[in-house]
Amino acid sequence: MRSNVKVMYFFLIAVLLIASFPCIPVAAATKTATVNATSLNVRTEPSSSSKQIGSLKKGSNVTVFNVEKGWANISFQDRKAWVSSAYLKENGTNSPSKPSLTKENTAKTAKVTATSLNVRSGAGTQYKAIGSLKNGTIVSIVKEEGNWTSITYGSMKGWVSSAYLLNQNRTAPTTPKPSATNPVNSGKWGRVTATYLNFRSAGNLSSPIIGSLKYDTSVQVVSESGSWLYIQTTDGKKGWVSSQYISIQTGGAPIVTNPKPATKPPVVPPSSVSKKVVIMSDGVNIRQGPSTAYLIVGHVNQGDEFAYLQSKNDWVQIKLPSGKSAWVAGWLVVVQQSASPNSPSTPKPTLGGLKGKRIVIDPGHGGNDPGTSGKSSGTQEASMTLMSARLLATQLSNAGAKVILTRSDNTYISLNKRVEISHFADAFVSLHYNSATDKSATGLLTFYYGQKDLKLANSVNTGLVQANTGLKGGNVRYGNFHVLRENKQPAVLVELGFLSNPFDELTVKSNSFQTKAATGITAGLAQYFQ
Structure with a gap:
């Protein structure tokens, strides 16, 4: 009886000792990989904003448990951790039918072509530079917006100019984009209310102008961001415009695959109008009268054109597309002569x-x-x-x-x-x-x-x-x-x-x-x- 109690006593002590040791994860992975970056950050979670707990040198071999959204779950110092899968080269595997580590990234990587490329906190030059990338650096593409691309490189995440990126695989885009001849019809469309409306590569005033739209042009609204609309024209051109110059229409708008010449004559100013006003800056206030003491009735942007009515005290009165008039500061505009429809036109240089x-x-x-x-x-x-x-x-x-x-x-x-x-x-x-x-x-x-x-x-x-x-x-x-x-x-x-x-x-x-x-x-x- 006493010997049985003694055996039971030692059994309980053994169980307690085993329970006190840390549990070491069992390598359940079926593949390994080699680090191909000079130094690869190791993090607690699959995010570049998570805590860094170490790094791996180039050539290090790691055990990979799984890959999700560009991050690989690996074994690091007897625990599970995360690294960017873009910098891992898969070794031989027992499951050749499974996708490779970087399959989802092969269509999402690009090479820096500039000598030094600024990485910014947002999609535009007005955002703060948070770092830079050297020529030849391979980055992972998160998304593209106009002329800007959201990228990740190690722990760095931000926006760079698309002009200085060479896409490494244009043949397999992750998210198919609608072609110019097959535009997306969201059911929302509008007409341009400005005489002349710039459209830009991104939804902000500092983005490059990539085209222009004339008064009454029909556009398809693809998406919206604040006071900006991402639009597509009937001939497939896309860009961002200020929403205040688009009059949203009800009902479906026909999107022409192969646009034909317009059957109705273009909108032209009346023959009595001999001058036009071209706005030379963005976000210019237009007012009820010829001074800053008058109420603001709207805003106009660089390149907008209006019929000229009169000038007074360095202010210019313009005619709006609605038929109403407003005043704009004369030092922010250019007044040009408008040729009469019946007058011989001056030959323009070939552009x-x-x-x-x-x-x-x-x-x-x-x-x-x-x-x-x-x-x-x-x-x-x-x-x-x-x-x-x-x-x-x-x-x-x-x-x-x-x-x-x-x-x-x-x-x-x-x-x-x-x-x-x-x-x-x-x-x-x-x-x-x-x-x-x-x-x-x-x-x-x-x-x-x-x-x-x-x-x-x-x-x-x-x-x-x-x-x-x-x-x-x-x-x-x-x-x-x-x-x-x-x-x-x-x-x-x-x-x-x-x-x-x-x-x-x-x-x-x-x-x-x-x-x-x-x-x-x-x-x-x-x-x-x-």
Whole structure:
């Protein structure tokens, strides 16, 4: 009896000792993999925001339990942990019929083509840079939005410009996209209420303009984000537009697969209207009367066009598509002459060579660097270059070019950054206004640095001369400027007159000069590409 009690006593002690040891997971996986990243972060959960508990060196072998949504569950220091499956190379497996570790990522990886690519917290240059990626880096694509791509790289997650990514597998997209000839019909559609409406690569004002829509154009609404609509036209073009210029219609809208020429005549201003007003900035207030004391009745954006009614105290009255009128600050618009339908039209330069070309427009100075200023009325160079760049960008976009501005507001951008933005561009144009101690110095100048720039400089200069801006032109000069010297792409720097010269300063502030200068540079670029 006593011996039985003793046996029972030792049995209980053995059970307690076994229970006190930590439970070591049994390797239930049927495959192993090798780390192919220089250093691979190991995390507690399948997320780049989860806690990092260690790292694995290149060549390390790991046991893989399962893979889900781009993350591999592995054995790490006698416990289960998670790593990005994009950086694991599967070893031999006993289950060849199972999908490989990175199958879901093969159509979602891309290679960085820029020397140094900024990673931002959001889809736009206005968002903070949270890191950078070197040339040749392979990243995982999460999603694409306009000209921006959401990516992950190790523990880094953010947005980068799609222009500097080379998709590693375009043949197998994870999420099939509707083709241009087979658009998605969500049942919601609308008509453009602005005379001229820009549409952009993403739903914000800093995104590049990729096209324009005329008044009363029918569009399909694909999705919405805040005050922006992602729309598709009848010929398959897609982009983002401000929702305030789209009148949502009831009922289904026909989406034409192969659009035919319109049977009704285009909307044209009445013959009595001899001028039109072109808005030169985004988010411009329009008011009930000619001063800031009047109530705001709406907003207009860069490139919008309206019929001109009258001017008063530096304010311009415009006619809205609804038939009502409003006032806009005269220094934010360009008033252009509208040709009568019956009057002979002036031959326009052929701009076909611009279609699809990637052109970077660089408004000089900005932020804490205002540049030079006018001697007569204090005109600031930084403000003038931005105004000129916006007008030039609109004309180039209308001709089918893909335009990128190095800055879209009064922000300081370093010279290195301006050059970096131009990587893989077809042309780079930096806009400036000149100054000299000699007040008689006058006219336009176009600078180049290397042989690769000379043809572009000559073409732009010729376009400016033929535009008859009102300033003396015809000078092409060598210039040892950073944005030209360090630029690998064809690049020019254009000085649009001398602010130190009272005549030049007065001339460059006129609507006529700004319009003609933009037209001349556009024509010069078109000639260069042809």
